[in-house]
Amino acid sequence: MEAGERTEDVFNISRLYLYIDDKAILKNISVKIPNNSVFGIMGPSGSGKSTLLKVLNRLIEIYDSKIKVDGKVLYFGKDIFQIDAIKLRKEVGMVFQQPNPFPHLSIYDNIAYPLKSHGIKDKREIKKIVEESLRKVGLWKEVHDRLNSPASQLSGGQQQRLTIARALALKPKVLLMDEPTSMIDVVSSQDIENLIKELKKEMTIVLVSHNPQQAARVTDYVAFLYNGELVECGSSDEIFTSPKNELTKKYVIGRIG
Ligand SMILES: Nc1ncnc2c1ncn2[C@@H]1O[C@H](COP(=O)(O)OP(=O)(O)OP(=O)(O)O)[C@@H](O)[C@H]1O
Numbered sequence: 500m501e502a503g504e505r506t507e508d509v510f511n512i513s514r515l516y517l518y519i520d521d522k523a524i525l526k527n528i529s530v531k532i533p534n535n536s537v538f539g540i541m542g543p544s545g546s547g548k549s550t551l552l553k554v555l556n557r558l559i560e561i562y563d564s565k566i567k568v569d570g571k572v573l574y575f576g577k578d579i580f581q582i583d584a585i586k587l588r589k590e591v592g593m594v595f596q597q598p599n600p601f602p603h604l605s606i607y608d609n610i611a612y613p614l615k616s617h618g619i620k621d622k623r624e625i626k627k628i629v630e631e632s633l634r635k636v637g638l639w640k641e642v643h644d645r646l647n648s649p650a651s652q653l654s655g656g657q658q659q660r661l662t663i664a665r666a667l668a669l670k671p672k673v674l675l676m677d678e679p680t681s682m683i684d685v686v687s688s689q690d691i692e693n694l695i696k697e698l699k700k701e702m703t704i705v706l707v708s709h710n711p712q713q714a715a716r717v718t719d720y721v722a723f724l725y726n727g728e729l730v731e732c733g734s735s736d737e738i739f740t741s742p743k744n745e746l747t748k749k750y751v752i753g754r755i756g
């Protein structure tokens with residue numbers, strides 16, 4: 500796809516097959532994800548979106564079922580399966596569908612704890628990063644006077660923004676987001692969409708979305724998966740105005756998925 504020619508690619512996936520218990524879940528996926536873009540992954544339930552996303556920070560390996568991968572995935576030109584997984588996950592952050600803050604930790608510690616576990620010990624620095632991260636996601640004003648309250652006291656939308664702040668605190672190069680707005684209300688979704696647009700100035704975002712309208716609003720490029728295969732991939736302008744494939748066409752007008 501032409502997107503990859505314009506800027507450096509964060510991910511270059513070629514002929515990727517992924518099998519779980521000998522069943523092909525991803526089939527012959529080739530796609531390039533350019534730097535500083537919002538790259539959408541769309542497709543109906545079960546099409547392999549989350550699986551593909553989890554390859555990108557190698558979370559896929561933590562499954563206990565038998566996993567086999569064929570093909571190549573390069574992260575900034577390097578074989579992703581040769582990179583130390585802990586280092587990779589520091590650079591490639593992830594936000595899940597269900598907000599998953601550490602519920603019993605305070606709002607402050609939700610962000611401070613991962614920093615400490617990555618070797619940042621200086622209290623003043625931690626404090627600074629906590630504030631910066633909360634400001635980035637628009638939470639600072641809402642929570643600055645109750646940083647010691649448990650994260651479970653926040654609303655769903657606030658919890659999701661907290662998990663984004665937690666990921667941002669580690670200054671990732673990439674943020675993987677798996678349907679980050681599907682469990683929260685419209686207003687909170689809007690906040691997160693606006694945040695995504697801001698964040699792409701400093702990082703690459705790979706966004707799985709079930710919602711074609713949302714994908715059209717926030718993504719620059721989009722890949723459409725169906726049954727583990729890549730049906731179509733290109734700039735969002737193209738895909739949403741003149742999709743080439745019949746399946747993509749039906750999906751973007753909301754007839755499938
Ligand atoms: N750990 C696993 N063991 C066995 N099968 C799995 C596992 N993870 C995913 N699958 C299968 O892989 C296929 C793709 O799943 P995946 O979660 O990637 O779909 P998805 O596109 O994210 O769907 P949704 O929109 O419902 O989240 C499904 O058929 C699913 O059952």
Ligand SMILES: [Mg+2]
Binds near residue numbers: 549550677
């Ligand atoms: Mg999924």
